[in-house]
Amino acid sequence: MNFLSHFYFDRHSEDPHLVLGTVLPDLVKNARKDWNIHPEKKAELFTTDIENSILYGWKRHLAVDRHFHNSAFFFEHTRAIRARIAPYLEDSIVRPSFLAHISLELMLDSSLLTQNHVVAEDLYQHLRQSDRLGMNKFLELNNINDTDHFFKFFDKFIESNYLNSYRESHNLVYALNRICMRIWKDPLTENEMHNLSKTLSEYHEALxxxxxxxxxEISLAINP
Incomplete structure (x- = not known):
């Protein structure tokens, strides 16, 4: 799931560090794709309330993704989206299965926004309120020493207010292309983006x- 979908499950929390933890796995990976940390495997290192709140949120992120990626909903919709978009990607370096997966996650974020289940600014506000020293210590305990690089990305992420762009269906393909650009050079042509936009908008509306x-379903699973 993407940022706003993860935020959904703890949108009523008053703990900014818990909320930070729920989106931190994606923030870390987006800041630098070669950062691959597993704080859940070394919980004994975290001794402060802030560190443990971040870790708790991190574990909830993992639980949400585990349930989502193994759900009938995920398999049904990624297969259906892939079938619709594959004809437009026959000559593309982008894998239809990858694009279907990311498309579904962006559609869910967009739906939560447009139907007022989450407010993007609430997430940003939690991130702004997070204690920098506590975040820095958490990252260092996970062997991320270039924390300056992380915080530059973190500040830009907040300042850009990018998540609110998901409100408009036509922005989803633009967001998809940006995600693909982290993996492939010049991933989608203008013609491919045009064809994908119409198809994905129609699917999004039906969703x-x-x-x-x-x-x-996931709320019941992670909140027994």
């Missing part, structure tokens, strides 16, 4: 009927 079911 509105039952998308919230996966959030209800």
């Amino acid at each position: 509105q009927e039952n998308y919230i079911e996966i959030f209800d």
Whole structure:
């Protein structure tokens, strides 16, 4: 799941460090794709309330992704999206299965925004309120020494207010292309983006009927 979908499950929390933890795995990976940390495997290192709140949120992120990626909802919709977009990607270096996966996650974020289940600014506010020294210590305990690089990305992430762009369906393909650019050079042509935009917008509209079911399902699983 993407940032806003992870935030959904703890959107009522008053602990900014817990909320930070729920999106930190993606923030770290987006800051530098070669950073691959597993704080959940060394919980004994974290001794302060801030560190343990971040770790708790991190573990919730992992639990949400585990349930989502093994759900019937995920398999059904990624297969369906892949079938619709594959004809437009026959000559593309972008894998239809990858694009279907990311498309579904962006559609879910967009749906939560447009139907007012989450407010992007609330997430940004939690991130602004997070204690920098505590975050820095958490990262260093996970062998991330170039924390300056992380915080430059972190500040830019907040300042750009990029998540609010997911409100508009036509922005999803632009976001998809940006994600693909982290892996491939010049991933999607203008013609491919045009064809994908129409197809994905139609799928996104149809998804509105039952998308919230996966959030209800995961909420029951992680909040016994």
